[in-house]
Amino acid sequence: MIIREKNKDKRIRRIFVSKRSFLFSLFFMLLSTNFFSQDSIPEKEDLTEETELKFQQFFFRALSEKSIGNYKKAIENLESCNQILSNDVAVFFEFSKNYLFLKNTLLAKEYIERSLAKEPNNIWMLTHLVQIYIKDRNFEEAINTQHKIVAINPKKREFLVRLYVYNSQIREAFSLMDSLEKENVLSSSLKRLRNRLEVRKEYLTKKNLVQKDVKEEGSSIGLNELINQFKTDKSYKILEDILNKSTGNYKNLLKFSEEGIALFPAQPFLYLINGKVLNDTKNHKNALPVLQSGIDFVIDNEMEVDFYLEIAKAFKGLGNDKEKIKYLQKAKNLKNK
Known part of the structure; x- marks a missing residue:
């Protein structure tokens, strides 16, 4: 009887180990296909087999839920x-x-700072912190963190x-580009x-063209009044409000996005609007180069996704399914x- 019980215990343990091995095999198989980012893999120590398995199961579910946009379930x-x-x-x-996906930058910043307190030189975490600052339009802190990177x-x-x-530090931008060119890595x-x-650098060097330096009252003004203001005050904030x-007004969107690109050539939002209008009006041939030019200025992940989707739409309209799938x-x- 004792021997049978021991054999039963061994069979149970083999089943547990087998299931555990299968779960980890599946987990790392998905990792090898870039299903999850490398920086998200915890390596647990000092846990029993049972608690370690539970931990990995919950973590695996969190990554799975995040991948399909169920951020609250992931949390x-x-x-x-x-x-x-x-x-x-x-x-x-x-x-x-x-939390960043949920646009809760306060908690997103709190948790990444906890991580960085333990791994201050983790480049993946620092890069994520930059994105949080960008979302808050805190470009000065984004720049400080990027210097660490x-x-x-x-x-x-x-x-x-x-x-x-983006922070209107045009002189610094040119200086750094000159350095990169001298190193032949521009x-x-x-x-x-x-x-x-x-x-058009003379426009970009003026402080009144930077969003952070303009008044916030424009959003409450009517469209016609904004258009009249823009005739005398060529500020980016007024243009963005217009x-x-x-x-839905393609005529206005096309006209002012084109004028905006000439005035503010480093603002990707203008290229995105212009490209979207051209796509929506079936002018895919002209939409594509506009979108491909504008994406060079993108620093926000969410906007980058929008660009990729519009570029895919342009390629689809041009009958290029291979490039459409790629984007x-x-x-x-x-x-x-």
Whole structure:
């Protein structure tokens, strides 16, 4: 009888180990196909087999829910992970990602700072913090954090150029691009960006063209009044309000987005609006180069997804299914980060 009980215990253990092995095999198989980002993988120590399995199950579910846009469900599973093992860096990182997707930048920042307190030089976490600052339009802190990233990986200087442009630090942007050119590492996209900045840099160097320096009362003014204001005050804020109030008015959207690109060549929102209108009016041939030019200036992941989707739409309209699928996949991959 004792022997049978021992054999029964062995069979149960083999089943448990087998299921555990299968789960981990599935987990790492998905990782190998880029289903999850490398920076999100926790390695647990000092847990029993049973609690470790529970932790990994909840973590796996959290990543799965995030990948399909169920961010609140993902957070629920992460809370279960946190109950099993508190103060885990990977769990905090995932909390931050999901809260950012939910546009709760306050909690997103709180959790990523907890992670960075333990791993201050983690480039993936620092990059995520930059995105949080961008979402809050806190470009000065985004630039400070990007400098930390550049100290770890100098190849990330290209993004620093874009942040300088967004913060109207045009002199710094040109200086850094000159340095990159001397090192023969200035990318083609930055060359295009520099050429556009040189065309109208006198507009970009004026402080009243930066959103942070303009009054916020424009959104309550009527469209016609905004258009009249824009005739004498060529500020980006007024232009943005005109475009936001012209939804569905393709004539206005096309006219003012084109004028805006000439005045503010580093504002990707203008290219996106212009490309969308051209796509919606079946002018895919002209939409594509506009969108491809504008994406060079994008620093926000959410807007980058919008660009990829519109570029895919343009390729679809041109009958190029291969490129359409390529950009749809880019959009999907970026959403899952």
